[in-house]
Amino acid sequence: MSDALEKAEAAAREAAQNSVDIAQIVAVVLATQQATQQQPTQPPAPRREFDARKWIVVGSVAVPVALAGALFALAITITACAGTGCFLILRSIWRETQKGR
Incomplete structure (x- = not known):
């Protein structure tokens, strides 16, 4: 019977130690939760x-640069149209002079 009594005492001590460990774990978890909730907001x-x-x-600055860009684009367009007109006129003159030969 003393064996059974010793086993029961050992089991009771182990259970008491386990309950202390569980209480400590719960306390740590609660402290962590409170610490994260109480952080001051910036x-x-x-x-x-x-x-x-x-x-x-x-x-x-932007307005004059935009106007200069628009004028540059307009100048390129006018030059392209004038150049095309010149080439068409010169081609027609060239064809007429080639026909006359």
Whole structure:
């Protein structure tokens, strides 16, 4: 009977130790959850004020560049049309002079 009593005592001690371990695990999990919930939130980054001077500079640079680009494209178009007209006229003159030979 003393064997059975010793086994029961050992089982009771082991169960008590297991319940202490489980209590410690639960305490760690709860502490971790509270720590993650209590982290302070950072305030949002301050917004920079609207800087009108920056946009005036952008506009005063972008508009002339865009106008210069448009005028350049127009000049290329006019040159291409004039060149085509010249070549057509010269071709017709060349054909007439070749017929006359």
